[in-house]
Amino acid sequence: MSTPSAEIEVIDPEKQFVKTYVELMELSKNAPFDQFYSTHDYNKLSSLGPSLPKFKYNFPTTSTDQSFTDETPKIAKFKSIKPPFKFSTELKVSPNESIYKIKSNLIESIETLKSSNIKPRDLKLMVKSKVAQDSATLSTLIGDNQEISFNCVISNIPSTTTTKEPEPVIPTSNDDPEVEQPFALSSTAWSKIYEIILKDINDPAKAKALVHKFQQDI
Structure with missing residues (x-):
């Protein structure tokens, strides 16, 4: 007569985790604070209660991808x-x-x-x-x-790196009204001014002096 073989119960770790977690939650449900031990009374504990099963999961490791480092x-x-x-x-x-x-x-x-x-x-x-x-x-x-x-x-x-252009040389004025001046007025214009002044004062020396003074003031 054969002896019946004992069946070994296979416990699912995830189901065991949930079951134990629920037990832990029920331990202190609606319990008053005076029923809990303080940190100074931990030596009076007779049991640490149910323990959660340990899972052997592969956690992420530090990446060795050289593209980031x-x-x-x-x-x-x-x-x-x-x-x-x-x-x-x-x-x-x-x-x-x-x-x-x-x-x-x-x-x-x-x-x-x-x-x-x-x-x-x-x-x-x-x-x-x-x-x-x-x-x-x-x-x-x-x-x-x-x-x-x-x-x-x-x-x-x-601006210190740019080349400064030389300033144009302005010629000096001349006492002779017939000589072209470095201003906007031409020699012809100065001659007409001289003739107008000469007609009024009838003195060539004074007329020439007045034209010269005008040239300096412009």
């Missing part, structure tokens, strides 16, 4: 073809650096920009005719590439 320096090339700041250079930059920071480093590396007091706001970096915003990071522009090329446009050039 890649600090490998990249090569940034810069070129400006417009005078008075014509240059071509390159810098090693971090993918996480902002365009504003890259502008600042570029200015510090080029003496002509630094000595001319060029600020990052005066410098535009363009990638294929598109202006790179100051708040953007290099990684958003370079992608997986190892280098990137910028065209540089410098605006608001300080």
Whole structure:
């Protein structure tokens, strides 16, 4: 006669968790505060009550994706073809650096920009005719590439860098009314003025002196 085999009950961990959780909730339901032990009376506890089952879940681990932490320096090339700041250079930059920071480093590396007091706001970096915003990071522009090329446009050039044109030389006036003066009046006009004055005073010397005085006052 065969002995009946004992059946082993398989307990679902998730169902056990819910059942135990409900038991814990029922332990102190509507119980008055004076029935609970204080922290100084924990030694009087005879039992810690039911325990929740331990679940063996795989929690997320730290990502090893290098795309988020890649600090490998990249090569940034810069070129400006417009005078008075014509240059071509390159810098090693971090993918996480902002365009504003890259502008600042570029200015510090080029003496002509630094000595001319060029600020990052005066410098535009363009990638294929598109202006790179100051708040953007290099990684958003370079992608997986190892280098990137910028065209540089410098605006608001300080007046100290411009060439001042020489002032025109103004010739001095001449006492002779017949000689063309450096004013708007022509020699013909001065001759007519001289003739009019001469008719009124009938004195060539005084008429000439008056014309000369008019020339000085204009």
